[in-house]
Amino acid sequence: MASTAWNPGATVLDVIAIGAPWLAAAVLTVWRRQPRLVGFMASLLSVAASAHLLLAAPEGESLYEALMLLYSCLTAGATLVLPKRDCDSRTISGILFLLGATLLAYSSGNLAVFLTGWVLSTIPFFPESWFRARAWRPATSLVLSSLALAAAIGIIYSSGHAISVDALKGRSPGGMAAFGLLVAAVILRKGIWPAHAWVADAAETGPSIPTALLLNGHLGALLVAKLILPLFPRTAGNVFPVLSWLAMATAIYVAIRTLTENSPRRLLAGIALSQSACILAGLESRTSEGITGALVHWFVVTISTTGLFGILRLLEVRFGENLTASDFLGLAGHAPRLAVFFAVFGLALVGLPGTLSFCSQDLLIHGTLMSHPVTGVVLPIATAMNAVSILRLFARLFLGRRRTGFTHMADALPRERWTLAVGVLFVVLGGLFPNLIVAQRSAEADRVVSAQAGPSVWAELSEHPPERIDHRPAASGESTRH
Amino acid sequence: MSSSQAALVFLVMAPGAVFCLLALTWLVGWVPSERVLSRITGLTFTTCLLALSPLLWTLASTGDSAISVTFGNWFAVHGYRFPLVLMADRLSLPFLAMTVTLSGLIGQFSATYLHREGGFFRFFVLLHLFAFGSLLAFAAGSFDLLIGGWELVGITSVLLIAFFDQRPAPVENSVRVFAVYRACDIGLLVAVFAMHNWAGNASFAAGMPKLAGAQPTIVCLFLLLAAAGKAAQIPFSGWLPRAMEGPTPSSAIFYGAISIHAGAYLLLRVQPLLAETRIATICVIVIGLATAIYGTIAGRASADAKTSLAFASLTQVGVVFVEIGFGLRSIAVAHVLGHAAVRTLQFLRAPSMLHDYHRMHSAIGGEIAPTGRRLEDLLPRRTQLWLYRWALDRGHLDTILDRGFIDPLLRISRLFARLDNAGRSTSAERRTKPPISIRCPAEQGVE
Numbered sequence: 001m002a003s004t005a006w007n008p009g010a011t012v013l014d015v016i017a018i019g020a021p022w023l024a025a026a027v028l029t030v031w032r033r034q035p036r037l038v039g040f041m042a043s044l045l046s047v048a049a050s051a052h053l054l055l056a057a058p059e060g061e062s063l064y065e066a067l068m069l070l071y072s073c074l075t076a077g078a079t080l081v082l083p084k085r086d087c088d089s090r091t092i093s094g095i096l097f098l099l100g101a102t103l104l105a106y107s108s109g110n111l112a113v114f115l116t117g118w119v120l121s122t123i124p125f126f127p128e129s130w131f132r133a134r135a136w137r138p139a140t141s142l143v144l145s146s147l148a149l150a151a152a153i154g155i156i157y158s159s160g161h162a163i164s165v166d167a168l169k170g171r172s173p174g175g176m177a178a179f180g181l182l183v184a185a186v187i188l189r190k191g192i193w194p195a196h197a198w199v200a201d202a203a204e205t206g207p208s209i210p211t212a213l214l215l216n217g218h219l220g221a222l223l224v225a226k227l228i229l230p231l232f233p234r235t236a237g238n239v240f241p242v243l244s245w246l247a248m249a250t251a252i253y254v255a256i257r258t259l260t261e262n263s264p265r266r267l268l269a270g271i272a273l274s275q276s277a278c279i280l281a282g283l284e285s286r287t288s289e290g291i292t293g294a295l296v297h298w299f300v301v302t303i304s305t306t307g308l309f310g311i312l313r314l315l316e317v318r319f320g321e322n323l324t325a326s327d328f329l330g331l332a333g334h335a336p337r338l339a340v341f342f343a344v345f346g347l348a349l350v351g352l353p354g355t356l357s358f359c360s361q362d363l364l365i366h367g368t369l370m371s372h373p374v375t376g377v378v379l380p381i382a383t384a385m386n387a388v389s390i391l392r393l394f395a396r397l398f399l400g401r402r403r404t405g406f407t408h409m410a411d412a413l414p415r416e417r418w419t420l421a422v423g424v425l426f427v428v429l430g431g432l433f434p435n436l437i438v439a440q441r442s443a444e445a446d447r448v449v450s451a452q453a454g455p456s457v458w459a460e461l462s463e464h465p466p467e468r469i470d471h472r473p474a475a476s477g478e479s480t481r482h
Numbered sequence: 483m484s485s486s487q488a489a490l491v492f493l494v495m496a497p498g499a500v501f502c503l504l505a506l507t508w509l510v511g512w513v514p515s516e517r518v519l520s521r522i523t524g525l526t527f528t529t530c531l532l533a534l535s536p537l538l539w540t541l542a543s544t545g546d547s548a549i550s551v552t553f554g555n556w557f558a559v560h561g562y563r564f565p566l567v568l569m570a571d572r573l574s575l576p577f578l579a580m581t582v583t584l585s586g587l588i589g590q591f592s593a594t595y596l597h598r599e600g601g602f603f604r605f606f607v608l609l610h611l612f613a614f615g616s617l618l619a620f621a622a623g624s625f626d627l628l629i630g631g632w633e634l635v636g637i638t639s640v641l642l643i644a645f646f647d648q649r650p651a652p653v654e655n656s657v658r659v660f661a662v663y664r665a666c667d668i669g670l671l672v673a674v675f676a677m678h679n680w681a682g683n684a685s686f687a688a689g690m691p692k693l694a695g696a697q698p699t700i701v702c703l704f705l706l707l708a709a710a711g712k713a714a715q716i717p718f719s720g721w722l723p724r725a726m727e728g729p730t731p732s733s734a735i736f737y738g739a740i741s742i743h744a745g746a747y748l749l750l751r752v753q754p755l756l757a758e759t760r761i762a763t764i765c766v767i768v769i770g771l772a773t774a775i776y777g778t779i780a781g782r783a784s785a786d787a788k789t790s791l792a793f794a795s796l797t798q799v800g801v802v803f804v805e806i807g808f809g810l811r812s813i814a815v816a817h818v819l820g821h822a823a824v825r826t827l828q829f830l831r832a833p834s835m836l837h838d839y840h841r842m843h844s845a846i847g848g849e850i851a852p853t854g855r856r857l858e859d860l861l862p863r864r865t866q867l868w869l870y871r872w873a874l875d876r877g878h879l880d881t882i883l884d885r886g887f888i889d890p891l892l893r894i895s896r897l898f899a900r901l902d903n904a905g906r907s908t909s910a911e912r913r914t915k916p917p918i919s920i921r922c923p924a925e926q927g928v929e
Contacts, residue, residue, distance in 0.1 A: 135906060197902045256891065257898040289562045328650050337509070352637065353615075353630035359557055359564070362626070366562060369675050380671050384664035391640070391660050399647035421509060438557040445559070 010053060017049035017068060018103045021075075021096035028096070032089035036079055039092035043076035046099060053107075060443025063225070063295065068106045070299060074216065074306055075099040078209050080419040081310040083317040086207065094124040094131055095210055102217040111153045111163050114226065118189075118219055119146045125206070125214060133206035137198035145188035149223070152181035156231070169230045179235050182228050183243055190220025190280065191273050192243070193250040203269030203309070208316070212309035215272060216302040221279050221294075229283070241372075244284035248368075248378045250277040255385035262326040264312055267393050271386045272305040275349055278379055282364045290367020291445035296437055297360035300427060304349040304357070307423045311342045314416060315397065318409055325393050328400020334409040339398040341412065341420045346394055348427040350387035356430030359438060486540035487551045489533040490570050493578065494621050496533075497585070498614035500526050504607045519606050520593035526610070527586030534579055537570050547571055550623055550687050562678060567623030567687045576815055577620040577747055580822055584739045585613040591830055592731040601645055605729065612638035616740050620747060623687035625674045628748075632670065632712070635741050636663040642732040643725050652727035659721045666711020666718060670748075673704035690754050698755045702762035705752055706769070713745030713799050715773045719780075720880040722796055726788040733788055734829030739822040742795055746802045746818055753811055763807050770803025776877050782858070783873035787832040795825055 024042030028035055050069040057065045075095060082091065098121055105117030122142040124130040132139065152174065157163055160173030172179070186192065191199035202211050228240070251274045258270035279301065282294025315338065316323060319331060332339035348355035351362075361383060369376035412420065430437055483491075500522060507514065514522070540549055548571035556564040570578060589609060596602050615634025622628040640663070644656035677684040680701075681691030693701060709715070714722040714737075722742075726733055736742065749756065749766060756763055774797045781793030798821045805814040843849060858866055875881065 137905065197905065200902070201906060253898060256895050257902065258895075260892055260895040260899060289559045292559045328653060330648070332647065347637065351633075353633045358630065358633075362564065362629075363557075363559060363562070365671060366675055366678065369672070370679065377668075377672065380668045384661075384668055387664050388657065388661045392657050395644065395653045395657055399644055399653045400650060401648050417509075434557045435555070438559065442559045 010056065013049045013053050013056075014107050017046045017053065017072065018100045018107065020045035020049070020100075021103075022100040025093040025096040025100070028089040028093040035089040035092040036082070036087050039079035039096055040076055042096055043072055043079055043099065046072035046103065047076055050103070060440070060447065062440060063444045064106045066440070067222070067298075068103050070302060071102055071106065071217065072099065074302060075213065077419045077423065078213060078306065078310065080415050081314070082209055083314055085317050086209070086313070090129055091131075091207070091210065095213060098124050098210065098213055098217075102219070105217070105219055105222060108226075109165050111156060111165065111168075111227070114165075114223075115146075115149055115153050118149055118223075121214070121217060121219060122146060124210065125202075131207050131210045131214075133202045133204075133211070135198075135201035135205045138202035138206065141188045141191070141195055141198040145185045145220075148181045148185040148188060152178045152185065155181065165227065165230060170233055172232050172235050176235065176239075179228070179232050179239065182223060182232075186220040186223050186228070186243065186280070187246065189223070190218070190276065191215075191250070192220075192246050192277060192280065193253050196250055196254060196273060199273045200266040200269040204263055204265045208265065208309050208313040209306075212272075212306045215269075215276070216306050218276060218279065218298060218302065221276070221283060221298060224280065224283050240284050244281050244372065245375060247277045247280035247284070248372075248375055248382075250274070251281065251382040252378045252385075255382040255389070258389045259385060261389075262324050264323050264325055264393060264397065265309075267325060267389060268305070268308050268312060271349065271389055272301065272308075274382055274386050275301050275305070278361075278364055278368075278382070281368050281379060285367040285371040286449060287367040287370050288442060288445045288449050289363045290371060291449060292438060292442045293360050293363025293365070293367055295441040295444060296356065296434070297364055299430070299437065300348065300355075300357040300360050303423050303426055304345045307345040307420060308342065308349070311338050311345070311420070314338060314412070319403075323397065325396040327396065329397050330400035330402045332398035333402035335398075335411045337412040337417055339394075341424060342398065343394055344424050344427070345420075346390040347387070348424075348431075350383055350390060352431075354431045355427045356434060356437065357427065358431055359434040363438070483551065484540075486536045486549050489536040490549055490568055490621065491551055493530050493533040493537070493582070494568055494614070494617045496526055496530050497610045497617065501607060501610040501614060504603075504610065508603070508607075513603050516593065516597065516602055519603065520589065523589035523593075523606055523609065524586065527582055527589060527613070530582040531579075531586065534575075534582060537575060537578075541570070541572065541575065548687070552623075552687075556627075561682065563683070564626045565624050565683075565685055565687075566627065567685060568621045568627075569623035569687050570621060573747075573750055573811075573815065574620045576819055577743075578617060580819055581613060581616045581620060581740055584735055584822065584826055585609065585616075587826070588731045588735045588830075592729075595731055596729065599729075601647075605642070605645065605732070608638045608642055609732075609735075612642075612735070612740075616744070619744060624683070624685035625670070625677060626684050628751075629667075629670055629674060632708075632744065632748075633667065635744060636660070636667070636712070639663075639725070639732075639736050639741055642736070643728040645729050645732065646727065655721075655724035655727050659725055662711055662718050662721045666708050669704040669707030669711070673701045673708070676701050676704065686751060690752065693755065693758075699759040699761050702752060702756050702759050703765065705748060706762060706765055709745035709748045710769055711745070712748070713742055713803070714796055715745065715769050715800065715803060716776055716877075717879055717883070719773060719776060719796055720876060720883060722792045723784075723789045723876060726786075726792055730788070730829060730833055733792075734826045737792055738795055738825035738829040742799055743802070743818045743822060746799060746806065746814065749803065749806045750811060750814060753806060753809070756806070757809060767804050767807035770800045770805075770807060772800070773797070774800030774804065776800075776879075779869060780873045780876050782856075783870060787835060788829065791825065791828050791832060794828075795821075798825070 021042045024038050028038055047069065050065060050072045054062055054065040054069050078095060079092060101117050101120035105114055105121065108114040108117055125142060126132055126139060155174035155178040160168045160171055162168050188195050199215060254270045254274040258267050261267040261270060279294045279298050282290045282297065285291060315331060323329065348357050351357050365380050368379050537549060548569050550567055550569040553566035556566045592605060596605055612635060615631045615638060619628050619631025619635060622631060640656045640660040643659055644653045646652045674684045677691045680693055680697050683691055711718045722737060725737055777793045777797035777800055781790050784790040784793055802814050802817050805817060858869065
């Protein structure tokens, strides 16, 4: 769907990746047996199709395919980690619907399709029977962000007379009005200050794992990478720092806010939000280092925060839903493996050496400090505060006097243990051999930096795409997705 | 790769490999027995010690200034590179030898000291991770890589402070120490960024990065922040007594020997840069001197053996900082090595020393008589009292930090919380929570 030259192979794979979860979701509404198995198999199909798409993607242009693979894997993992109590056909069908919608947004090269993916990904969070939070702010933010995006796309279409992203690149269609609406959509969807509060509300009053999946779609950051930077290179260069400053303000505001938070869900949501705001700041840095760091950090934040929310949910199921960080709960004695997984995911989120986030933070901080020497200092400070918050949460949940009175309490079950181990392995192996991931993202960062350099550079790139992007044999018959 | 280069790589990687191995065995559900664990530890550090000999021999026989191993770039984005260079020179080799020797000794001591302790396995796993982090920091050929080892030392230190996790105090103190570490590590991150930005690299394998004008001063001041945090120098000294909550062997190796001297190593490493800037040099001397005086006064009012030793460490490290400030590099290195050895012994003796004192008191039928006059007796009585109160509150450093920084930050945090909660729906606030669960909810869904 994203290709300029239509490629039937890629389209079929796109349809499988997106259609399989939707089909499975539809099946689960009528046939409610074995939801975990159905969900896992459908996610696995998405994983396989996304992996094929990634392999077929041109070198340096595989970001969206990589994100599709990441999100499919994440959903497959979520279906395994989901506690038995939550694992009914409704939840699984909602998760699969969310997967399909998010992959649609990732794979789209068309404004209308992107909007469809964006709106559909919010649908499961409105009905009571699916994932509606018991607070008004999440639903309001999601609706407003969709309206802002729809209005922006409407203006872009009426001004640019095209709906394809490729056809609109570098033309700043719709001017400041469209740009402003797109930025508003990002702020509302991503939870950027001052529209940040809905994220913690959603995490606290909604279902934990589906909310984590919603947040980790990072469609706000995707909107920046997919539409704002390519379509508005000149405007983005001049006005975009405002969004960057807001992102940095969010990172530090939420980091300070979580220092005194005692609700584990709100605390985790705050840390996740603060760290994902760093992604936006990095994307705006206009340096290859910053953008590469942001893209790599995207992967880290997605995996770590989903892992953390998953573990928290497993603890809630075992020890009651009234967990609090105001007291030492001493749960490590009962669940030592969950404690270790929590510690690794938590520290991986805030730059523990030996994990992928050490590299991503290094690049991110370097890039941001290059573009914003004064305000960029905010990012390491926010990360330091987040590290303290995550350690505090770990200490309060897992350390302290061992609780007595439990007749029997299971530590991580094999399916949970090995799923979480795969996530840990990714962040650790990624940290030990980061160049495999960094080199790919670096090539994509170059394209973004080139795009931000101005329309002339972009036009020059567009005139000679084969030399720059297509390194594969001509006879391979693979996709030339942009 | 020559034999000395291979030895250097083995030396650094061996404890890291053992850590990974132990972590994996635990993940699959097997925990080695105490005997197996102590033998693995002994074997690891003995072979590491043996690996030091080719390094020493090569440096002594060839007259080379350093042995380095380059693995290329860990990752690179255009001009920004993270070089993977391990280096053993005349500065890092003594620190490497100290780390390996003392880690091995601590391993052997702990096998008996922590016998049948609940966290025996955890201690040894973290000991290997700590040794790996220290060796990485001391053998790093660039500041980028040094950060990796530096952070690992910090996190293992924090996890070992919380070793006795059944009590809240060690856990609370570990979070506090972690906060100080992270705050000060920002100095290291910013200094490395500045070096990359101004000199194009942060590698010292082929000499220090070339900086000009005010740049060395700025870089050195940021590095001093990191070094002062790690070495518990003023104004960050408050965390050191709190860190004494950990088990004695970890206190010995962290705060008597290796971790506490990591800050001094960092300053020794940047000494050529430090020599170019008078402001930073003066800051190093003033901080070192102030810490030495503070340590000796506060230590005199300490009621327990480990805290007294911690303040004694602080005093000596302060003196090391002064030596570095005056450019007495060789004396500083010798001071660090001697101090680390003596202080480790004192820490390890601390628990049994009390028994010895009790035995002596029983034998002589009363308290041991004071040995003589103290320096503080020379001061007027009122000054003595004031100093006593000052020392008892550990120089009010924690109070100053709390009132000047932490409390305002927490007040801002609570204000933000009120702002955020202003618009929350009543349904969320009235959310009914189930009573505290103390029974197994297995029937509710845990398989």
